[in-house]
Amino acid sequence: xxxxxVVIGAGYGGIASALRLKAKGYDVVIVDQRExxxxxxxxxxxxxxxxxxGPTVVTAPFLFEELFSLFDKKMKxxxxxxxxxxxxxxxxxxxxxxxxxxxIEDTLARIAEIEPEDQAGYRSLLAQSEAIFNVGFxxxxxxxxxxxxTMIAQVPALIRLKCYRTVWQTVCAHLKNDKLRQAxxxxxxxxxxxxxxxxxxxxxxxxxxxxxxxxxxxxxxxALVEGLAELMKEQGIEIKLxxxxxxxxxxxxxxxxxxxxxxxLSCDKLVSNIDxxxxxxNLIPKKNQTISAKVKTKHAKLSMGLYVLYFGTTxxxxxxxxxxxxxxxxxxxxxxxxxxxxxxxxxxxxxxxxPTATDPxxxxxxxxxxxxLAPVPNNLSGIDWAEQEKDYGDRIIKALEQxxxxxLSSYIVHRFAKTPNDFEQDYSSVEGSGFSxxxxxxxxxxxxxxxxxxxxxxxxLCGAGTHPGAGLPGVLxxxxxxxxxxxxIQK
Numbered sequence: 001x002x003x004x005x006v007v008i009g010a011g012y013g014g015i016a017s018a019l020r021l022k023a024k025g026y027d028v029v030i031v032d033q034r035e036x037x038x039x040x041x042x043x044x045x046x047x048x049x050x051x052x053x054g055p056t057v058v059t060a061p062f063l064f065e066e067l068f069s070l071f072d073k074k075m076k077x078x079x080x081x082x083x084x085x086x087x088x089x090x091x092x093x094x095x096x097x098x099x100x101x102x103x104i105e106d107t108l109a110r111i112a113e114i115e116p117e118d119q120a121g122y123r124s125l126l127a128q129s130e131a132i133f134n135v136g137f138x139x140x141x142x143x144x145x146x147x148x149x150t151m152i153a154q155v156p157a158l159i160r161l162k163c164y165r166t167v168w169q170t171v172c173a174h175l176k177n178d179k180l181r182q183a184x185x186x187x188x189x190x191x192x193x194x195x196x197x198x199x200x201x202x203x204x205x206x207x208x209x210x211x212x213x214x215x216x217x218x219x220x221x222x223a224l225v226e227g228l229a230e231l232m233k234e235q236g237i238e239i240k241l242x243x244x245x246x247x248x249x250x251x252x253x254x255x256x257x258x259x260x261x262x263x264x265l266s267c268d269k270l271v272s273n274i275d276x277x278x279x280x281x282n283l284i285p286k287k288n289q290t291i292s293a294k295v296k297t298k299h300a301k302l303s304m305g306l307y308v309l310y311f312g313t314t315x316x317x318x319x320x321x322x323x324x325x326x327x328x329x330x331x332x333x334x335x336x337x338x339x340x341x342x343x344x345x346x347x348x349x350x351x352x353x354x355p356t357a358t359d360p361x362x363x364x365x366x367x368x369x370x371x372x373l374a375p376v377p378n379n380l381s382g383i384d385w386a387e388q389e390k391d392y393g394d395r396i397i398k399a400l401e402q403x404x405x406x407x408l409s410s411y412i413v414h415r416f417a418k419t420p421n422d423f424e425q426d427y428s429s430v431e432g433s434g435f436s437x438x439x440x441x442x443x444x445x446x447x448x449x450x451x452x453x454x455x456x457x458x459x460x461l462c463g464a465g466t467h468p469g470a471g472l473p474g475v476l477x478x479x480x481x482x483x484x485x486x487x488x489i490q491k
Contacts (some may be wrong), residue, residue, distance in 0.1 A: 002378065003026050003027050003268060003489050004026070004027050004029075004265075004266055004267060004268045004269070004272070005018075005021045005026040005027065005028045005029070005267070005268065005269040005270070005271065005486075006028075006029050006030075006031065006258050006265050006267045006269070006270050006309075007021070007028065007029070007030040007031070007270075007271045007272075007273065007465065008031055008032075008134060008245050008258070008270070008271070008272045008273060008274055008383065009032060009055065009272065009273030009274040010030050010031070010032035010034075010037045010038065010039055010042060010043065010239070010241070010273070011012065011037070011038060011039025011273050011463060012028055012039065012041060012055075012224075012225075012228075012460040012472060012475050012476060013039075013273045013463035013464070013473065013475035013478050013479055014032070014039065014271070014273030014462065014463070015030070015037065015038075015225070015228050015229075015232065016063075016067055016397065016462070016479035017230070017271045017273065017315060017456065017460075017462050017475050017479040017482050018030040018232060018237050018271075018481075019067045019070060019071075019231065019232060019235070019237070020067070020070065020479055020482070020483040021269070021271070021482070021483075021486065022232075022235050022236070022377075023070040023071065024369070024486065024487075024488040024489055025488060025489030025491065026268075026269065026333055026486075026489060028237045028238070029217055029238040029239075029265055030232070030237060030239055030240070030267075031179070031240045031243040031245065031258070031260060032240075032241055032243065032244075033243065033244040034241065034242070034426065035241055035242050035244070035426070036221065037225050037228075037239065037241070038054075038225040038227075038228050039046075039273070039427065040053065040055070040207060040423075040427055041054040041055050041221050041222070041223075041224070041225055042054060042454055043112045043220055043221070043222030044282075044310065044416075046308055046312065046366075046413075046414035046477075047057055047059060047414065048313075048363065048364040048367075048386070049068045049312035049359060049362070049363050049364070049367065049369045049413070049414050050219075050220055050222070050355075050361075050362040050363070050369055051220075051310045051351070051369055051370075051371055052221045052355065052371065053310075053418065054307070055221050055472050056216070056221060056353045056355070056371075056438070057190065057214055057284075057323065057451060057472075058081060058215040058216060058217060058224070058472060059205075059208055059209055059212055059213075059215070059471075059472065059473055060208060060212055060363075060472070060473040060476075061075075061081055061215055061307055062212070063082060063167055063472070063473060063476040063477065063480075064079070064081075064224065064228075064476070064482075067231070067476075068227065068231060068364055070233060070369075071231065071234075073107070073231065073431065077481040077489065078209070078227035078228075078230055078231060079092050079217055079223060079227035080217065080218040080219070080223070080226055081215045081216070081217055081218075082215060082216055082217075082358060083094065083213050083215055084101075084213075084214045084216050084322045084323065085101050085102050086099040086100055086101035086102060086321060087100055087101030087102075087209060087213070087323065087372060088100045088101065088183075088321075088322075088323045088324070088325055089177075089247060089321045089323065089324045089325070090182070090183045090186075090216075090324075090325045090327060091106075091325065091326045091327065091403070091404060092179055092327055093162070093327065093328065093329045094141065095403070096114075096179075098110055098111075098113075098179065098180070098182060098183055098190070098319075100116060101209075101213075101214065104210070107122065108122065108123075108146070109138065109474075110425040111180060112178055112179055112432075113174075115177035115179075115180060118175045118177050120210050121174040121175045121176065121180075122174070122175065122180075124174050124186075125170075125171065125174035125175065125184065125203075126206055126207060126210065128161075128174070128203065128424075129204055129206035129207040129210075130201050131161060131203075131342060132161050132163065132200065132201060132203055132204045132207075133204040133207040133208060133211075135154075135157050135206045136163070137204050137473075138446070139470070140154065141280070141473070141480075142480035142481055142484070143478040143479050143481065144450075144451055144452060144467075144478045144484060144485055144486070145273070145317075145445040145446045145448070145450050145451070145467050146351075146446070146447055146450035146451065146452040146454075147280060147446075150446065151445050151446035153314050154445070157220070158201075158389055160415075161200075162200060163199050163200050163201045163441065164199070164441055165199075165200045166195065166196055166198060166199065166200060167185050167188050167193075167196075167198050167199070167200050167202055167203055168181075168185045168195045168196045168327060169189070169200070169330075170200040170203050170458070171184045171185040171195075172201070172481060174208040181327070182327060182331055184206065185377070186486075187202065187203075187205040187206070188327060188439065189351075189375055190351075190471060191357070191435055191439055191440060191464075191469055191470040191471040192283070192303030192304065192434055192435025192436070192464070192470050193303065193434070193435075193438055193439040193440070194304075194338075194339040194438075195335070195384070196332060196334050196336075197438070197440055198439050198440060199437075199440060199441035199444055200254075201441075202439060204430050205457050208390060211432075212259055213394075214323070216322065216355065217359050218358075218359050218361075219291075219358070219359065219361070219362075219482045220355055220362055226349050226468060227246070240260075240262065242262070243260045243262045243427060244260060244261045245258055245259070245260050245283065246260060246261060247283070248270075248283055248284070248287065248395045248456075249260040250288055250456055250489075251287060253456050253457050254271045254458050255267050255456045255459055256454055257299060257373065259368065268403070268458065269458050269460065269486055270452075270456075270458060270459050270460070271443070271459075271460045271461070271462060271473075271482055272459065272460070272461050272462070272463075273339065273462050273463040274428055274463070275427070275429050275430050275433075275436050275463075275464075275465055276294075276296070276297070276436065276437070276449035276461055276463075276465040276466060277297050277300065277302075277430040277436070277437075277465065278428045278429070278430050279298040280293055280294075280296075280455070280456045280462070281430070284453075284455045284456070284459075288455050288456055289454060289455045290350075290454040290455065291453050292434060292450075293449075293453075293454035293455055296437075296449055296454075298449075298462075300437050300438075300443060300449075301437070301438045301440065302374045302378050302380070302430065302431055302433035302434060302436065302437060302438060303377055303378070303433045303434050303435035303437065303438045303439075303470070304338050304339055304376065304377060304433070304434060304435075305375075305376045305377055305378040305379065305381075305419075305420030305423065305432045305433060305434055306373055306374070306375065306376065306420065307370055307373070307374045307389075307392060307393075307399075307419055307420075307425065308372070308373050308374075308417060308418045308435035309371065309372040309373075309393045309396055309415070309416070309417045310369075310370070310371045310376075310415065310416050310418075311369075311370055311371075311397075311412045311413070311414060311415040312363055312367055312368065312369050312411070312412070312413045312414045313367060313368045313369075313370065313408070313411040313412060314366070314367055314411045314413055315366070315367070315368070315411045316356070316367065316368050317354070317368055317405055318357075320352065320354045320356050320357065320368075320404065320405065321354065322353070322354055322355065322357040323351070323352075323353065324351070324352040324353075324354070324404070325349070325350075325352075325399070326349065326350040326399075326403070326404070327349050327353055327407070328347045328348055328349045329347060330345075330347055334344065334347060334348070334349060334378060335375075337377075338375050339374060339377075339438075342375075342378070342380055342381035343379035343381065344376060344377065344388060344392070346382070346395075348374045348375075348395075348396065348399075349374070349375070350372050350373065350374050350396065350399075350400075351372070351373040351374075352370065352372050352400070353370060353371045353372075353373070354368060354369075354370055356368045356369055357370060368441065372386065372400070374392075374396060375434075376419075376420065377420075378420055378431045378432050379420045379421070379424060379431040379432035379433075380431050383420075384417040385421045386421075386425040389417055389419055392417070393417050397412070403460060417430070420432025420433070420434075435464050435470035436464040436465030437449065437464070437465045437469075439469050439470065444467075444468075445467055445468075448465070448466060448467045448468075448469070449461055449465050449466045449467075450466065450467070451466050451467055451478060451481040451482055451485060452485050459476075460482045460485055460486065462475065462478040462482050462483075463475050463478060466478050467481060468481075
């Protein structure tokens with residue numbers, strides 16, 4: 001019986017694929033080079049300070065619920081997801097802020113405080129976001145795009161929805177105020193895209209958040225992984241950690257064996273959750289690649305890199321909400337430095353995560369845990385992070401201290417950081433990109449790496465670098481695409 005499936009990479013996309021394959025009757029092994037499950041969603045514990053390393057914003061929770069329902073289980077028995085409000089607080093250089101989230105009425109009231117005329121603009125933006133959502137998410141996010149005819153069939157709808165425009169252009173068509181334009185165009189950065197270059201398909205995020213809200217797993221996003229790990233173990237999925245794939249045996253254009261540092265695994269179906277560029281560069285011989293795979297591997301543009309600073313504080317900052325977007329004085333010019341010029345600017349914009357605002361157990365009593373994420377150039381920049389890391393972190397702390405977190409430096413404990421170098425080393429992320437392939441219009445759907453691999457016939461791809469893209473909804477949806485492509489075991 002042909003039923004042995006191997007999944008490489010135990011991030012959310014790989015975990016979801018493993019569970020879906022198990023539900024189809026396959027004997028599943030999932031392997032990862034790290035010592036823990038979860039890929040980029042690692043979690044660190046420093047004397048009671050718990051830090052989520054990766055994703056912190058949970059939207060479209062039904063995608064997690066689906067994985068448990070495959071086995072007639074309830075997610076609530078494994079994971080405690082709670083809503084977060086506000087969803088985000090945007091802090092501006094002049095000291096003002098904009099709280100986004102809650103009801104539409106709440107949002108309109110906050111908008112009116114900044115620009116009353118933009119209330120109608122927000123309604124029209126949300127209406128367009130819903131229209132894009134109804135196509136881009138509902139119809140396309142979990143559909144395979146390895147056939148060009150599938151792409152061609154969607155072109156009229158994409159043109160009608162003006163998806164050739166960027167997120168920034170779309171937002172500007174509805175909103176007049178520059179502060180609000182920034183707030184409602186920042187979302188592509190959460191999936192690796194420049195708002196001035198990312199297709200407006202990603203404007204669907206506005207409606208997606210409105211439809212299901214923004215959530216957090218009590219215990220951190222690591223608790224999501226633990227719940228899924230428990231489910232995998234219950235279902236008999238074999239988990240092999242500290243296991244790096246070195247080579248693949250390919251015969252008659254089929255992968256038959258996966259060779260790792262811990263031994264060899266036989267393979268009937270192989271699902272890769274690793275960076276597609278890394279996969280095609282290092283594991284798939286060129287003779288087993290299609291021309292399109294070779295072109296994408298060579299030319300596909302990568303997302304930016306990430307600098308992530310983690311620290312605990314021995315005092316609490318109750319005025320800091322769960323998700324804060326701290327905006328610098330420059331917006332478009334800073335993004336150009338990061339994405340186009342690939343230089344490390346003197347200034348920055350930041351995402352500040354305070355999980356203790358929702359779950360106090362993520363730090364000792366009377367303390368807070370934080371991480372600060374700064375978009376930075378990927379490693380094509382040539383930045384020497386060994387030299388720059390500490391100074392860059394010092395500048396971030398100083399900026400927060402001078403604005404929203406008084407005396408911060410006096411209360412910091414357990415400070416450490418992750419740079420693009422760490423992403424490249426720990427996650428096999430090509431050039432240290434934070435989100436694999438950049439989400440431009442020319443790198444979406446059929447133009448992205450295919451879920452049905454452009455190579456060996458029994459190879460499938462999930463994760464951030466393939467369709468539909470990065471972010472938790474994206475990688476979980478990529479597993480649904482793989483699910484459609486792989487047949488159920490007939491008993």
